[in-house]
Amino acid sequence: MTEHTLTVAGVAVDTRHWIGGERVASAETFTDVSPIDGSVLGEISRGTEAEAAAAVAAAKAAFPAWAATPVAERARLLHAIADGVEKRIEDLAIVETTDNGALLRSHRRGVMPRVAHNFRFFADWLLTLEHEDFETRGHTNHVSWDPAGPSVLITPWNAPLMLSTWKVAPALAAGNTVVLKPAEWTPLTASLLADIAAEAGLPAGVLNVVQGYGSEIGDALTSHPDVRRISFTGSVPTAKRITRSAADNLTPLSLELGGKSPLLVFADADLDLAVDLAVEQYDNAGQVCLAATRILVEESVAEEFTRRFAEKAAAIVQGDPRDEATDIGPNIHERQLEKIDGFVRRALDAGARAVVGGHRGEGQYYAPTLLTDVAQDSEIVQEEVFGPVLTLQTFTTEDEAVHLANDTRFGLAATLATGDRDRAARVTERLVAGTVWVNCFFVRDLQAPFGGSRHSGVGREGGTWSFDFYCDLKNTVTAPKGWKDHG
Known part of the structure; x- marks a missing residue:
């Protein structure tokens, strides 16, 4: 050498x-x-x-x-x-x-x-x-x-x-x-x-x-x-x-x-699939520009969705990324970890509730986090965190779901969970995003346009x-x- x-x-x-x-x-x-x-x-x-x-x-x-x-x-x-x-x-x-x-x-x-x-x-x-x-x-x-x-x-x-x-x-x-x-x-x-x-x-x-x-x-x-x-x-x-x-x-x-992409979950969706899609957003410790960090759930199924999400998130193994059993590893840098923690602390101070996580782990690891009781115009909803931090909001109508989904300055991607093909067609047509996934996530082909x-x-x-x-x-x-x- x-x-x-x-x-x-x-x-x-x-x-x-x-x-x-x-x-x-x-x-x-x-x-x-x-x-x-x-x-x-x-x-x-x-x-x-x-x-x-x-x-x-x-x-x-x-x-x-x-x-x-x-x-x-x-x-x-x-x-x-x-x-x-x-x-x-x-x-x-x-x-x-x-x-x-x-x-x-x-x-x-x-x-x-x-x-x-x-x-x-x-x-x-x-x-x-x-x-x-x-x-x-x-x-x-x-x-x-x-x-x-x-x-x-x-x-x-x-x-x-x-x-x-x-x-x-x-x-x-x-x-x-x-x-x-x-x-x-x-x-x-x-x-x-x-x-x-x-x-x-x-x-x-x-x-x-x-x-x-x-x-x-x-x-x-x-x-x-x-x-x-x-x-x-x-x-x-x-x-x-x-x-x-x-x-x-x-x-x-x-x-x-950057992105601040939504995951829209309608009451007619396969709820287990929707939960799987939501938990998948913790991939790479949340350091994915395409991640659907804003989970929007129809109010009638929000309680059940949240319960299943918390159960599945609890099974995530966080640790050394060289270990085959690990699901998510560390965040990239102490500076990035401080940024993530700052977002979460300010959100909690503003009245958000941590259903999952909400705190740092040891070293450069941040606990997978889900925050509820967040306002649409709040920093945690509007700004990219780039860490394992998701928010959950509810909606009652299709129009409200689309409005919430589009109501940021970003438009990189969107994910939609629904069992209704007609609804999927209507909603995807109205979403502002370069890529929309319906009942799936992160399926990418190099021949497709990306941006x-x-x-x-x-x-x-x-x-x-x-x-x-x-x-x-x-x-x-x-x-x-x-x-x-x-x-």
Whole structure:
């Protein structure tokens, strides 16, 4: 091992940036800490404006050749990266669990296989990307997707590698070069991804990884005139700063932001299913942007729903995420834990009642919590907590349910439990959300559009929508005459 390598459960991880096909160290570092037990994992190179500029320069230099690479070769390299991910699923799983505290069993069985699928899906979609030619007064219209240029991708800590590759894969498939900036609380698997991509044969400069604090290098990346696309997943305040930073260059943005999603439970629903859906919202210690944290229950079944919910929530096993028996692990950081606890304490002081939880556990664990007696205009109902905290409100009519569901500044997702198909159709049509699940939750297909409405985001990615964002669409109109016969 070298001074720039740390070891996580036997897996070596380089702590330096990956720029232009080389490892680059910074003069200063930041400390990476595991949320599981607070142990220090190592010191990570702390990027400055200089490293940000170098990464963009490397992406710009690599862009012409990568953009000109035939689509079949681009697709082959993306499949090779997927092969590399699959060979290292165990390494990636244990490193990410240690770094962000999510369940090891989920990383092994679902998340890391999904990382590989991200690359395979967009590689295959690239090969089928086309729009049928059409005629205008005898002229032929041909639509094409041209690579846009260097892309800055800024990703969150709650599902670091999966959400990074959800952006990296389509950007690379589109023919763009990439500067990936992972969250400073979870930088390790992005470094491993750089190794995997290099081993797969991805040319130098096509993928670059710069680590550090967004407050220190974010503006240098997002305001750079050579950056042609910015995709960000994170908070609304940070998104506003990025938008201002990108404005001078009119750099196109894709923003996937926060949520305060509702779960509507009607009296005609399968109540056991509805309870299962509600308890599922504690997944990943509540650190899921799509989570339906506002449970809205028809008044006639609210008491029975609450009783069953409390019973099921009591069976949740919270603890070390490396243990197969654990259902939810720790929250990511002491700062986040204080934020969660502050939300709950203020809600309790304002008259809310904790049916379940309502307090911190040991270390960086927060007890799964359900609060009732909350007002619609209260902070706990209106603002994203991003922890294992749910609220429960009741309604008496369909109109009231829809009003409560839509009455926040967010619009990322919504979940609906009902046994009436006609009601499902009526209600889903009226909900403001980028994704609506009916009698299910978190069923996602990469070919579907994904994004949020209102303050939950700008734009959609997934399938062709990803290529629409990462490319410059061009329509070529060809006249039927004016040709010379060179035969």
